[in-house]
């Protein structure tokens with residue numbers, strides 16, 4: 286009897302141990318499953334919350350020489366206390382960004398050392414973009430990559446911009462099927478079928494995954510180098526007669542097609558939000574010829590750059606895409622939102638005037654320091 290109860294007891298303990306083991310095992314499995322839902326960075330956060338570095342936004346400046354609006358960006362970056370950004374500048378080879386050419390410490394030592402000569406409308410522009418992306422990819426914490434021009438300003442403070450961009454796991458790429466005759470060169474056909482031909486803005490925000498795709502691309506980029514060339518600039522057309530065979534020349538603007546077409550080509554369009562976060566005003570009035578119209582964005586000078594202008598850009602909450610009869614209502618985190626976080630083109634006096642007002646949400650400190 287005693288023996289039996291002993292064995293029963295033993296049986297009982299053994300069962301309890303097994304149960305505990307199973308429980309432990311399933312906890313571990315659940316933990317693994319939960320963790321696999323998160324990126325490596327979030328996994329680390331899961332393990333040790335307070336010390337881990339936050340993912341960064343890489344700001345990629347494409348400049349001719351200096352960054353004329355550096356003091357506006359200086360005020361913008363100063364608004365971040367958590368080291369959530371990194372800066373890369375592509376200026377022409379030979380130009381040196383140093384204490385003599387920028388007053389903002391954020392830009393010192395941020396110039397990439399393998400820049401190339403960029404010619405407007407040539408494939409060298411997309412090559413410069415790829416070089417910037419390659420450099421920024423080396424930093425493992427860079428999770429989003431923004432192209433910024435030297436005439437571009439932020440419309441909000443850093444936290445707002447960061448949260449907006451990070452709230453979705455998509456790239457922001459304005460992209461539409463480009464049916465305009467003469468821009469697609471059928472010689473690309475074997476590699477890039479016309480169905481994958483896209484157009485959009487150069488000023489995109491990319492996820493790390495899409496940046497890796499661009500940097501690794503060795504099929505679409507060579508097609509652009511060989512078969513995507515701009516026709517002579519429209520300004521020159523005004524003075525000289527159109528070349529007799531102009532209609533046969535292909536008029537392709539590489540940087541307005543490359544990222545869009547590559548993402549279509551790789552079947553990644555499901556991972557983009559199809560709009561640009563950078564506002565440009567197109568000059569629709571200066572030319573009656575639809576072929577020439579809208580070639581260059583307006584540049585805002587000192588007299589044009591009022592807080593009202595900025596407020597009117599900030600108020601935009603939908604975009605109409607003429608060629609597709611498509612109206613995009615802007616959303617963020619599933620709620621209606623502002624469409625634009627950045628705007629161009631601004632001269633230096635215009636941007637400094639805006640910095641002096643409160644409309645960009647980054648002004649007060651900046652003026653007191655300067």
Ligand SMILES: *[C@@H]1O[C@H](CO)[C@@H](O)[C@H](O)[C@H]1NC(C)=O
Pocket residue numbers: 398399
């Ligand atoms: C250029 O920069 C890269 C990375 O920042 C560095 O590894 C390399 O040594 C630099 N090259 C030159 C020639 O300074």
Ligand SMILES: *[C@@H]1O[C@H](CO)[C@@H](O)[C@H](O)[C@H]1NC(C)=O
Pocket residue numbers: 441442444445646
């Ligand atoms: C940043 O801007 C947003 C939107 O304008 C505002 O609600 C928020 O208070 C600002 N945050 C900081 C830290 O200034």
Ligand SMILES: *[C@@H]1O[C@H](CO)[C@@H](O)[C@H](O)[C@H]1NC(C)=O
Pocket residue numbers: 322323324454494
């Ligand atoms: C974001 O997307 C990438 C690639 O599509 C994926 O690997 C990653 O797990 C996603 N992260 C989150 C937080 O959804």
Ligand SMILES: *[C@@H]1O[C@H](CO)[C@@H](O)[C@H](O)[C@H]1NC(C)=O
Pocket residue numbers: 637638641
């Ligand atoms: C900035 O504002 C101050 C005072 O509000 C004014 O004295 C100064 O002229 C302004 N600067 C510019 C560039 O508008």
